[in-house]
Amino acid sequence: MNKFYLYIKDVYRELSQKVTWSKWQELQNSAVIVMVASLIIALVVLVLDLFFSYGMKFIYGLFY
Numbered sequence: 001m002n003k004f005y006l007y008i009k010d011v012y013r014e015l016s017q018k019v020t021w022s023k024w025q026e027l028q029n030s031a032v033i034v035m036v037a038s039l040i041i042a043l044v045v046l047v048l049d050l051f052f053s054y055g056m057k058f059i060y061g062l063f064y
Helices: 002-018 025-062
Strands: none
Touching: none
16 A cells, blocks of 8 residues: 555655656647647548549449
8 A cells, every 4th residue: 555655645745746748838839739730630531432432433323
């Protein structure tokens, strides 16, 4: 139990004294960048999915 207590104490000390936390404005900017990048990637995947879907329908249509 003593080792567990020391571990928790060290974790708290590490998080409260040694970790550099980002400013609120930096977090907001990063969140916006992640959302925009996610939207762009989703749109690229949508376009590729539609392209391959129509392509496969065309190819299957040639044989049936």
